[in-house]
Amino acid sequence: MFDIFRKYLEDKITLTDMDYEFIESVALFKKLRKRQYLLQAGSVFRFHAFVCKGFLRNYYVDEKGQEHIMQFAPENYWTGDFGSMNYGLPSKYDIDAVEDSEILLLQKEDFEMIRKTIPSFNDFVNETLKKNALVLQERIYANISLTAKEKYGDFIAKYPTISNRVPLHMIASYLGVSAETLSRVRTQSAKK
Amino acid sequence: MFDIFRKYLEDKITLTDMDYEFIESVALFKKLRKRQYLLQAGSVFRFHAFVCKGFLRNYYVDEKGQEHIMQFAPENYWTGDFGSMNYGLPSKYDIDAVEDSEILLLQKEDFEMIRKTIPSFNDFVNETLKKNALVLQERIYANISLTAKEKYGDFIAKYPTISNRVPLHMIASYLGVSAETLSRVRTQSAKK
DNA sequence: GATTGATCTTGACAAATGTCAAGAAATTTT
DNA sequence: AAAATTTCTTGACATTTGTCAAGATCAATC
Numbered sequence: 064m065f066d067i068f069r070k071y072l073e074d075k076i077t078l079t080d081m082d083y084e085f086i087e088s089v090a091l092f093k094k095l096r097k098r099q100y101l102l103q104a105g106s107v108f109r110f111h112a113f114v115c116k117g118f119l120r121n122y123y124v125d126e127k128g129q130e131h132i133m134q135f136a137p138e139n140y141w142t143g144d145f146g147s148m149n150y151g152l153p154s155k156y157d158i159d160a161v162e163d164s165e166i167l168l169l170q171k172e173d174f175e176m177i178r179k180t181i182p183s184f185n186d187f188v189n190e191t192l193k194k195n196a197l198v199l200q201e202r203i204y205a206n207i208s209l210t211a212k213e214k215y216g217d218f219i220a221k222y223p224t225i226s227n228r229v230p231l232h233m234i235a236s237y238l239g240v241s242a243e244t245l246s247r248v249r250t251q252s253a254k255k
Numbered sequence: 256m257f258d259i260f261r262k263y264l265e266d267k268i269t270l271t272d273m274d275y276e277f278i279e280s281v282a283l284f285k286k287l288r289k290r291q292y293l294l295q296a297g298s299v300f301r302f303h304a305f306v307c308k309g310f311l312r313n314y315y316v317d318e319k320g321q322e323h324i325m326q327f328a329p330e331n332y333w334t335g336d337f338g339s340m341n342y343g344l345p346s347k348y349d350i351d352a353v354e355d356s357e358i359l360l361l362q363k364e365d366f367e368m369i370r371k372t373i374p375s376f377n378d379f380v381n382e383t384l385k386k387n388a389l390v391l392q393e394r395i396y397a398n399i400s401l402t403a404k405e406k407y408g409d410f411i412a413k414y415p416t417i418s419n420r421v422p423l424h425m426i427a428s429y430l431g432v433s434a435e436t437l438s439r440v441r442t443q444s445a446k447k
Numbered sequence: 448g449a450t451t452g453a454t455c456t457t458g459a460c461a462a463a464t465g466t467c468a469a470g471a472a473a474t475t476t477t
Numbered sequence: 478a479a480a481a482t483t484t485c486t487t488g489a490c491a492t493t494t495g496t497c498a499a500g501a502t503c504a505a506t507c
Contacts, residue, residue, distance in 0.1 A: 123396060131400045133392065145389050178381075185377065189370075192384040197337050199391035200325065204315060206398035207431025208323045211464070230484060239399025241465050246486055403494070422454060433495050438456055 064092050067115040068167050071139050075190075076183045089173040095119075095160040101142075102158040108147045110168040114140050117164025118228060121156050122236070132237040135161075135225050141191070161229060211240045212248045256284050259307040260359050263331050267382075268375045281365040287311075287352040293334075294350040300339045301363040306332050309356025310420060313348050314428070324429040327353075327417050333383070353421055403432045404440045 065087050072078065078086075091110075095101060101119060102108045112119075114136050121134040121142055133156060136142040147154040148171055169177070178185045205217050218234060219226045226234060231249070232242040240248075257279050264270065270278075283302075287293060293311060294300045304311075306328050313326040313334055325348060328334040339346040340363055361369070370377045397409050410430060411418045418426060423441070424434035432440075 123400070125400060129400075131396065133395065145385050145392070149385060149389075179374075182371075185381075189377075189381065189384070192381070192388065193337050193341060195388055196384065196391065197341075199388065199395065200337070202395055203325065203391065203398065204323065206395065207429070208315070208317060208321075232484075237399070242484090243466080243486080244464055247464095250486080424454075434454090435456080435496080436494055439494095442456075 064115050064165050064167060065090060067138075067165075068113055071113075072187075076187045078181065078183065082181055082184075086169075086177060089169065089177075091168040091170070093166045093168060095164045095166060097160055097163050100157060100159045101166060102144065102154055102156065104155055104157050105153050107151055108144050108154050108158075109151070109171040110143060110148075111171070111174050112136075112142045112158075113167040113169070114138055114142065115165045115167055117166075118161040119158055119164060119166070120161050120229075120233065121158045123156055130236050131239070132233055135222070135229065135233075135237065137225060137228070161233070206239060211238070211244050212252065214238045214240060215245055215248050216252070256307050256357050256359060257282060259330075259357075260305055263305075264379075268379045270373065270375065274373055274376075278361075278369060281361065281369075283360040283362070285358045285360060287356045287358060289352055289355050292349060292351045293358060294336065294346055294348065296347055296349050297345050299343055300336050300346050300350075301343070302335060302340075302360040303363070303366050304328075304334045304350070305359040305361070306330055306334065307357045307359055309358075310353040311350055311356060311358075312353050312421075312425065313350045315348055322428055323431070324425055327414070327421065327425075327429065329417060329420070353425070398431060403430070403436050404444065406430045406432060407437055407440050408444070 068086075068090070069083055072083075093101070095117070101112060104124065116138055118138075119136040119140075119142055120132055121136065121144075122130045122132040124130055134142060142158060144154045144156055144158075146152060178188050201221075205214055209217060215234070215238065218238060231245055235242040235245040238245070260278075260282070261275055264275075285293070287309065293304060296316065308330055310330075311328040311332075311334055312324055313328065313336075314322045314324040316322055326334060334350060336346045336348055336350075338344060370380050393413075397406055401409060407426070407430065410426060423437055427434040427437040430437070
């Protein structure tokens with residue numbers, strides 16, 4: 064399972080074998096069956112989670128019991144909870160597996176240690192955080208500017224592979240639109 | 256003007272006088288009158304901008320000419336455009352002054368240099384990026400989950416000082432709601 | 448302090464989206 | 478293969494939100 068993570072890193076930065084050995088020595092691995100939780104709201108989560116295989120989702124359940132999907136995390140994506148990680152607070156989010164998955168976990172402290180001792184890893188983290196900010200920004204733009212139809216179009220254009228892998232109601236939840244509206248929007252688009 | 260920035264940094268990290276001297280030596284300063292642009296869509300912007308005084312907004316103008324506010328930046332906030340900065344692309348956003356403002360600018364290269372030579376500054380950048388991600392996440396949550404009324408309540412609860420400083424139609428634009436709806440929502444809330 | 452421009456409110460109506468419910472279709476489990 | 482579960486679609490209707498237009502209020506400028 065570590066191979067996948069190593070390949071991911073090799074694609075971004077150059078590390079020595081020793082670096083990799085160290086990272087591997089502190090990495091934890093976890094297999095999740097479909098629908099199994101990686102994190103349940105209410106508990107503290109102090110890991111950086113990297114998806115080697117499968118598909119996770121990060122979502123919030125409101126008082127009415129409605130799920131609001133904050134993030135989709137397929138292979139080669141990171142997930143977790145910055146809030147819980149940084150402030151040691153109980154998480155407000157659930158993370159579970161949409162498909163059977165294999166996850167690599169790095170404890171906050173180990174991750175920080177790696178970041179501080181390997182400059183190129185630090186740059187990579189920085190870069191990743193900036194890219195993440197860009198992605199979030201684009202999502203905000205879509206949220207505040209587009210119609211339901213446009214949101215759906217934007218989503219499948221940006222994430223064709225994700226939209227094939229998850230049920231429509233999850234995309235609806237991610238976009239902040241009802242599943243019925245999304246279903247209508249889609250058949251309407253297909254007609255043209 | 257540098258004093259303000261120095262105070263801001265002193266509050267977060269400990270640097271030597273030499274560090275500050277170096278930072279000051281590369282910093283640029285800019286005064287903006289109300290409505291003046293710091294950045295116009297179409298041009299490349301390779302600065303980190305820190306607001307010492309005043310109030311900026313970062314927004315997108317769509318094909319229909321509608322403004323969509325991506326960020327409010329009052330004193331002690333950073334603004335800029337990650338996309339343009341990192342990829343050297345023409346910006347899609349406008350940034351202008353909502354009030355007369357004083358801005359400190361750090362060129363991308365200088366900023367990177369500071370980050371790489373001063374470890375605590377690097378940690379600070381990292382920390383700031385993570386906090387930024389949290390803020391964006393919360394905004395996404397509000398966008399996909401709340402009604403117009405709840406969005407407004409959430410906004411004034413989170414940003415009481417901002418909501419007093421900007422016209423209602425800008426808050427509406429930030430929230431992705433029409434100004435009329437927001438006006439109604441507000442009088443309706445006041446009645447109760 | 449008169450004028451101008453910006454901001455805010457309100458009404459009437461239109462359009463978009465949500466809700467509820469039921470059944471069809473597809474997928475998974477047994 | 479049958480049963481169970483999940484997903485998707487569709488209709489009818491309610492609700493929310495947007496649009497357009499007009500006037501009122503407020504603030505800035507000369």
